[in-house]
Amino acid sequence: MKISLDWLRTLIPTDKPAEEIGQLLTGSGLEVEGIEELESIPGGLRGVVLGTVLTCEKHPDADKLSLTTVDVGDATPRQIVCGAANVRAGLRVVVALEGATLYPAQGEPFKIKKSKIRGAASEGMICAEDEIGLGTSHAGIMELETELPNGTPAADYFGLGSDSVFEIGLTPNRADAASHYGVARELRALLRQPCHLPDVSQFHAPSEAAHNIGVLVEDAAAAPRYAGLLLENVQVGPSPEWLQRRLRSIGLSPINNVVDVTNFVLHELGQPLHAFDANQIMGGQIRVKRAAEGEKFVTLDGAERTLKGEDLVIADANGTPIALAGVFGGKTSGVSEATTRVFLESAYFNPAVVRKTSQTHQLKTDASFRFERGTDPHMVLVALKRAALLLQEVAGATIVAPVVDAYPTYIGHATVRLRLPRVEKLVGQYIAPERIRQILTDLDILIAEESQDEAGHTEWILSVPPHKVDVTREADVIEEILRIYGYNHVALRPHNAASFLAKFPNPDPEIIRQNTARLLSGQGFSEIITNSLTNSAYFEKGEERDETLVHILNYNSAELNVMRPTVLHSGLEVIRHNVNRRQRDLKLYEFGKTYHFVGGQYQEKNKLVIYLTGNAAAESWQQKSEKATFHQLASAVQQVLASLGFSAPTSQAVQHPYLAGGLTLLAQNQPVAHLGAVSGPVLKRLDVNQPVWYAELDWDWLTKKYKNSLVARELPKFPEVRRDLSLVVDKTVTFDQLQQIARRTEKKLLQQVNVFDIYEGENLGTDKKSYSVSFFLQDPTQTLTDQAIDGVMQRLIQQFEKQAGALIRK
Incomplete structure (x- = not known):
């Protein structure tokens, strides 16, 4: 919500600077997220002053230039070369001094510098209105009539004071502060200064009229108060500059004087208004009623909407809707250039009714924002009178009938x-x-x-x-x-205490997450945060069944219509965005949630996902650029698992709908990570044109089963021993299987198993391959003997031959 300080000062007189007011409002719960300085024209005419031309002579070297001296309030007049035909002695003018930056109506900004023009020094510029951005005329320099002294800032003469605009993060419970008057009320309590409503004492309406727009409220529970006023002789056209400036200051675009007045009063008093073209209200009657189920209605934006029976509508005498109550007007009854009679609506609608209609039809307006949070029923007539007086001023309107106020049950304190x-x-x-x-x-x-x-x-x-x-x-x-x-x-006591002790989780999931993030960031990965909403079109049959997707009922975009069942696609969108901007080498990770609807229950799960694509390292003279590999991804995943206490997971072929190959890692027989290459169809669907390695970890399970793996041990006093074996096995045998065999066979002395070479060749056979494996043995209590080492290696060889069908190469 935007609040203009200049506008605010018309309701509560205060000379407090914007920064101090922002701090006061934030401290009271109206968080000021930012303060923007606005200028009526770019540059605010800084360095531009009023002056008087003292002398004016022809330039000695240019027929169309004049050589002038100008008093700009300094001790010494300035010599300025001017090319305007209307320059003359005695003229009051606008002068841009040396160092000022001008923002012309057409063209780029330029800075005034001391210069020589045809050999004559020029210490500034006498300005035309288009040169300082005040208009488009370039017929000559501006001729002023003023008694203000020379040197007066031009901004003061033209009334171009700057404004400060507060961006307030309004919480849903503070509907009372959703206007300039609401914020002024807040400052009244904070500053102990009076604030006041705009004066509506000059409002006068006839006590009776030959004709009027009647009002029939058929659902008083949905519309506890409905007031209206008929105005004639309305001249629709542009709003005056002051009104346009007020609206622009809070980010609104002026439309016409009638609509602008309703918007102005809305943001001034917090009471939404709506202006109907009275000639389009058939039968001369307003009916506030529920819509007929399924009837069609075209709103001001030109969209045809199918109404629900629970929608509250403003209808004419025939029952035809002309507006969605509190939300949006209808196309046929809107104010146009041909409008001469206006029926002005000011009402208090039930917040729940407006909220439901707004959500059903995906219509979010300034009016619905306030109605669905709750407006002030006592402000209805004040706002109506304020708008009527403004329409008299800016549109020549005439009040031709008494106020209609349908208010059957008074809403008290x-x-x-x-x-x-x-x-x-x-x-x-x-x-x-x-x-x-x-x-x-x-x-x-x-x-x-x-x-x-x-x-x-x-x-x-x-x-x-x-x-x-x-x-x-x-x-x-x-x-x-x-x-x-x-x-x-509120002072802090020396010894603060609570009446109970909260049970803190141990270990803290947030600390585990932070430690894991530091681990990955230290390896060169960058953390990303993506949207939990995604596009249902990403998911084909066989990947995610439609009935398991969590659909958004009131989505704002067809591209964000489901809660994501996987984090993968969100990350691929990030990769696509970067790759399209020639950032192809990416190492990313994200902690994100996934959502499913299974067995009548909604499921929310936490995942850690890792992406690797492009080159593993930047190209340099020291090393060639190499593509990222699966093993680099697997290394990162294994380091994460090891940091969580799962240092030796088992593996099996991956079974994942979005991966075209890879591994599933298991800890305690539980699948905890899937990693591999993202399948071609998924990459094509997301328009990613380079391979992507992807890992997905079950973060909920890992944090629940987390083991503190930080164990302090005394440094070993005795050396380790390395022995190597070359094992010829079937191609279907993986290194992970060999590693598991080794660890089951020798649990005491075996410290590490590592593969350092893999060989396939015709001399081995088409269905064979050879692993060169190193084994590191160590006894923390004594130096290993050759006899003990040979015993371990013989047992390993026997088990490799028995369980893996291995042939030991000599």
């Missing part, structure tokens, strides 16, 4: 009980009752009754205005008190 001892208990600090009374008064919360309970403690019965939609309980009132009192004013 809520009643909340407040116990003063409870304030101290929840805040953790004593606050004087008079200070509490003052804060509540500044927040429009009145003390209706005062009493004492049986223990003699003070109790107040409070009257809470309806614009405080989130204040319904004692705890809510105490939160309001604490917000204004200031969290920073």
Whole structure:
């Protein structure tokens, strides 16, 4: 939400700088996410002042140039060369001084420098309106009529003061602050200064009229209050500059004076309005009713929508919808250049009804944003009168009928009980009752009754205005008190204590995650964070069954319509984006969630995924560039598993719908990681034109079964011994199988098994291959003897021959 400081100051007079106001608002719960400085024109006319031409003579070397002296408020007049035909002595002019940067209406910005023009020195520039961005005319320099002294900043003369715009991250519970007046009310309590509503005392409407637009509310529960006003002689056209400037300051584009007024009042008072072309309201009657199930309705954006029976609509006398109540207007009844009669709507709609319609039809507007959070029913007529007076001013409108106000049941203040001892208990600090009374008064919360309970403690019965939609309980009132009192004013006690001790998980999953992230980042991988929403078109039959996908009912984009069942596609989108920008060598990882609907239950799982694509290292003169390999990916995965306490996982051929080959690693007979090459069809579907290695780890299981693998051991005193074997086996036998055989055979002395060469050749046979394997043996208690070493190696050879059918090459 954007709030203009200049606009705010029309409601609460304050000379506090923007930074201080931003800190105050953030401290009270209206978080200011940023402050943007706005200028009416680029550059703000910095370095541009008013001056007077003292002398004007023809340039000695140029017929079309004049040599002038100009008083710009300095001790010495400046000599300026000017090419305008209308320059003359005595003229009040706009002068850009040396060092000023001008932003012309056409062309690029340029800086004023001291220069020589046809041999004559020029110390500035006398400006035309297009040269400083104030207009498009270049007929001559600007001729001013003013008594302001020379040297006065031109921005002051033209009223081009800058503005500060707050970007406020409004939380859903603060509907009361969704306007400039709402923020002004907040500052009233923080600054102890009065704020005021815009003056509507000049509003006058006839007590009766020959004709009017009637209002019939058929569902008072959905529309507790509905008011309207008929205006005629409306001249639709551009808004005046001040109104356009106000809207632009908060990021809105002016449309026409009628629509601009409704937008202005919405952002000023927080009350949405809607203007109907009264000539398009058939039968001269407004009906507020539920829609007929399945009926068609074309909204202002030109889209045809199928209405639900629960949608609240504004209809004409025939029951034909002309607007979705509180959400969006209809195309046929919108204000156009031909409009001369306007029916202005101001209403209070049930938040739940508006919220449901907005979600059903995927329509998010400034009006629905406020209605679905709760507006102030007491602001309905104030906003209506304010808009009517503005339309009289900017569109020549005439109020021709009395206000219609359908308000069958008055919405009064809520009643909340407040116990003063409870304030101290929840805040953790004593606050004087008079200070509490003052804060509540500044927040429009009145003390209706005062009493004492049986223990003699003070109790107040409070009257809470309806614009405080989130204040319904004692705890809510105490939160309001604490917000204004200031969290920073609550002192920390020397010995803080809690009434209970929370059970902290051991080990902490977040610390495990941070340690793993550091491990991967240290290996050159970069962490990415991607969207949990993805495109259902990515998933073909056989990969993810449609019934297991978690579909989004109110998606904003067809490309983000399901919760992702795998993290893979999100990462491939990142890879595609980078590859398309010639960043082809990527090492990425992500901690992400996946979502499925299985057996009537929604499942959310945590995954760690790793991507490797392109070259393993950057090309340099020291080494050739080599493509990333599966084994580099496997090494990274095994290091992660080892850091989590799973140092020797077993493996089997991968079974994964998106991989075209690879391994599945198992720990405790549980598949914990799938790694391999992403299949060609998946890469083609995501438009990734280079191979990608991918690993997916079951992060939930790994963190649940995490073992602290950091064990301190005394350094071995006795040397290790290496022995090598060359094993000829069938091609189907993997090194992992040989490694498992070795570890089962010798558990005490065998420290490490490593393959250092693989050979296949005709002399071995077409279905054979040879592994050259090294075995590292060590006894921590003594030096190994040849007899002990030979015994271990003989047992290993026997088991390799027996279990793997190995032939030992001599």
